[in-house]
Amino acid sequence: MKQTTIYSLLFGLFLLSSCYKDKGNYDYAELNKVTILFDGDTKYIRPRVSDTLNIDPQLVYKGDTLRASKLAETFAFTWYCNNEQISSSPVLHYPVRSLTGVRPYLKLKVVNKNDGSTFLEGMTVEPIPAYLTGWVVLTKKDNRSIISFIDPVSFEVNADFYATISEKELGPNAVQVKEIWMANAGLSNAGNILIVRNDAGGNIELDGIKLNPIANSNNFFLGNTLPPDFRPRGEFYMWDYTIMLDDNRNIYVRKHVDNSLTQSGVYPNKPLFIPGGVKFDQGWDGTFLSGQTLLYDKTQGRLFLASDDWGAVLPVTYLPGPPLPPGTTLIHAMDKELVYVGRLQQGRFTSSYYLVFFDGTKYYEQKIMIMDQRFTVNALFMGEVPLGAGTANAQSVFCQLPRIDNYMFYSGGSGNKTLYLHEQGPGMSSEYFTFDSPIKIIAAAQNQLMGVHTHDQLMVALENGHVYILGILPDQMADPSKRLIKKIELNQGVPVSGMYKMGYGYFQM
């Protein structure tokens, strides 16, 4: 009994000891937390591949916000790319091209030299590929077609890149370059470059990032059999359909099996039949990846629309209404040659266009809005006026800014060396820039400025092989001295075609 009592007391003592309240007094050294901030407080950055990073982060420390470059005595800095140390400097100077991985994760470790406290912060780098955006110029020299890329920021030229990258020749008959996109899921891909070659070799598609050739349109005909005497004159990419125009004025319409790919499906190797002996001489892209491609039968003087709606090719007719003004060039019976179509890229099945007609001496400009109504295609007539009277000439080339209705540029003047700006609103033209050689091509850039996609630059390529980049933003339009951004002595021959490669598919929507 006595032993039981002792054991019970000991057990009770142990039990109560667990209730002991720790009233210890601990002294902690006060640590000053450091918050690392990258400019823009961003978790990712999008430099160009050709850039060099120059990151001087801000540290919030003891209530102050200071640049890392001012705190080198207090802290030790270590920069990592995907956990591999790349620098121990407070400011990171590092070429983007040297970062490893597709989306490198950049991390900064800051260690307080006094107490060893460590702080980390990081961000993802999404490099913009070198060839994602930029100017592409097709020229001809010594019976060679040459394609060159001009960086839109540094204006560094990658001349004759097709020959360099593919180690092949384009041949002498390349006639057009354009950017083409994939639809649907493919919209997040970079646009590829299509080179239209007016010879039996067929059109070539180049990868939009690496610029290497990835497809030849000749390989997409039924049974791998080309139509007889086939030489492409144009190829037009829409959402679900692609149209090929050849030198025999025939068209071939292909439906994409998978519209997230540029090349899918096959062209029939016999031409599409259009009633009434219709043949096409030229075509123009409407709204890219849209339902509209405009086709022109010069012999019959008729305008047609190739629709993404069923892949139909239908004549464009005016909407019924009041009589058209006398002297209007009728789109179903043109008495003048249609030489240019300026698209406004307004919508998928409905969009406006400026049609430029030439009667051999003078130009006329008609604005229409085309509405694809599935079984019929109608045009709303919006007016026709003379264009470039006294300034435009037989060699004039035109460039209507898509979406920005008011501005059309064209060449003219003595020797076709002057660039004119035609403002559609007031209907007046003014001299914009004068060069020392005839103008061969004009192309507009589309960039994202302050979150808005707009046209900010113009490329004018001259017969002497020089290329000019001009500014077309409001302040540059207002002040002629601000218009010239860069003169590039490309010297790759006579320009044939040019464009601004705008990049990802959703940029052009």
Next chain:
Amino acid sequence: MKHFYLITLLGCWLMSCKKDAVEVFGGTSYVYFANHPGDSSDVKPIEYSFAFHPGANKDTIPLLIKLIGRLSNDDRPVEVAVDASNTTALSGDYELPGPNALRARHAWDTIALVLHNSDRLKTGKFKLRLLLHETELFRLGPSGNRHIDITFSDMIARPAWWNQDMEQLFLGAYSDTKYRLFIEATGIADLTGVTGTERRAYAIIFRDFLARGRENGEVYVDENGQINVSPNLL
């Protein structure tokens, strides 16, 4: 000792299996019909329809013959004859223009059989059996390759590939007339194994063929009425 007798007996028995009908590299030459130059299996009968060759009044069928034996430096005639008892075709339905020979330095060759089209062929199939005959120069090859049957007509029938999908998505309801026009338009009769996008392309070619013909005054009708492709062809 008992095993020795058994093995000897088995050996003798197996020796009787030796095939000596065809002496491959001996002095004797053998000739036979074949399906392909690299195929020595029994020859398969040939089915031919003029329906798949629109507008043809006659057509030449190459019949493959092969040699077992040594190549010769001279052309060697091959005797081919019609087996009348197994032939329903009339003599005017075909001809063997010759020369029927295995050319010098050839291990295989072709014999031309010309088939003639006629209205009779639109309503019935006719069979022709050709036999190889033994000559001083050639003995006959394997028994399954000593004759060949050719069945020919100008008849057409709904092919297996013209199934419900084909009907609904591309070509519409089947008729013999439509099938003949399809072959005329596209130059192809068999879409077996052809992808959907290729089927669509052929259907577009057919659609345009009908439209072009109608613009030129042609009338295309069958038992279903106006011949058209499927309204679902997009």
